[in-house]
Amino acid sequence: MESCVLETEEIIPELNHIELERCRRQMMLPDFTLEHQKRLKASTALIAGIGGLGGTAAVYLAAAGIGKMIFAHYGNLTISNMNRQILMKHDWIGKSRVMQGKKTIEEINPDVEVEIYDERTSEDNIDKLLSGVQIAISARPNFHERRILNNACVRQGIPMIEAAMNGMEGYLFNVIPGVTPCLNCLYPEDNPEWEELGFPVLGAVSGMLGCLMSIEAIKILTGYKEPMLNRLLYFDTGRMEFKEFKIYKREDCDICRPLPFSKPQILSGLYVHSC
Numbered sequence: 001m002e003s004c005v006l007e008t009e010e011i012i013p014e015l016n017h018i019e020l021e022r023c024r025r026q027m028m029l030p031d032f033t034l035e036h037q038k039r040l041k042a043s044t045a046l047i048a049g050i051g052g053l054g055g056t057a058a059v060y061l062a063a064a065g066i067g068k069m070i071f072a073h074y075g076n077l078t079i080s081n082m083n084r085q086i087l088m089k090h091d092w093i094g095k096s097r098v099m100q101g102k103k104t105i106e107e108i109n110p111d112v113e114v115e116i117y118d119e120r121t122s123e124d125n126i127d128k129l130l131s132g133v134q135i136a137i138s139a140r141p142n143f144h145e146r147r148i149l150n151n152a153c154v155r156q157g158i159p160m161i162e163a164a165m166n167g168m169e170g171y172l173f174n175v176i177p178g179v180t181p182c183l184n185c186l187y188p189e190d191n192p193e194w195e196e197l198g199f200p201v202l203g204a205v206s207g208m209l210g211c212l213m214s215i216e217a218i219k220i221l222t223g224y225k226e227p228m229l230n231r232l233l234y235f236d237t238g239r240m241e242f243k244e245f246k247i248y249k250r251e252d253c254d255i256c257r258p259l260p261f262s263k264p265q266i267l268s269g270l271y272v273h274s275c
């Protein structure tokens with residue numbers, strides 16, 4: 001297969017001197033240029049779930065200098081959230097999670113714009129949540145909301161980073177519409193035994209996945225290095241064992257088989273892919 005580069009029309013923002021100094025160390029990465037940094041600044045990510053996974057991904061996207069994030073997460077903070085949700089503060093218990101999430105991000109990097117919705121991901125709001133978004137972080141603790149996000153991302157050609165954990169284990173893969181399998185290809189049916197808040201969580205494991213999600217998002221948004229394509233990373237931190245699996249589209253997938261377009265509509269600049 002031949003490699004190609006998509007270029008889209010976009011407004012590349014300038015960076016102020018504080019932003020340039022903040023990202024100075026990551027711009028020392030081999031081949032990471034000012035152009036990559038500007039592409040990150042021009043990008044918007046939907047963080048669907050700002051718990052242990054999405055909250056950690058948001059912290060590192062903010063620290064890296066993403067331009068804007070949209071937080072969608074319903075409900076108020078509880079004490080039982082605090083073993084993993086590093087965007088949250090103890091004195092905020094009982095109050096809106098998305099409000100505290102926005103405050104924390106603004107304290108980390110005041111140059112990041114944060115838009116908040118104290119809502120679950122639903123068929124009614126998904127188009128609003130994905131408006132102007134170049135990448136989605138799939139971090140809700142149930143299949144129902146993840147499927148809504150997956151289906152809308154595939155339909156709209158928006159890349160989605162998919163990750164989940166259970167106890168000491170986790171997995172990660174990227175959904176690039178038109179290129180990779182989607183969530184429905186891998187999980188065509190819900191697990192009937194899955195309970196939304198009924199699984200064990202060690203905060204560091206969800207945080208580790210959140211870090212990996214942010215790395216994949218930064219690569220896809222900027223065109224720097226190579227995102228995982230058609231691969232799934234699985235790990236068991238109980239044994240500190242990492243494995244990788246090749247993943248395939250399901251021929252009969254109802255979601256990604258009848259794609260209305262032939263190429264992924266990656267919005268924020270360069271993205272090298274097979275075409």
Ligand SMILES: [Zn+2]
Pocket residue numbers: 181182183184185186249250253254255256257
């Ligand atoms: Zn599919």
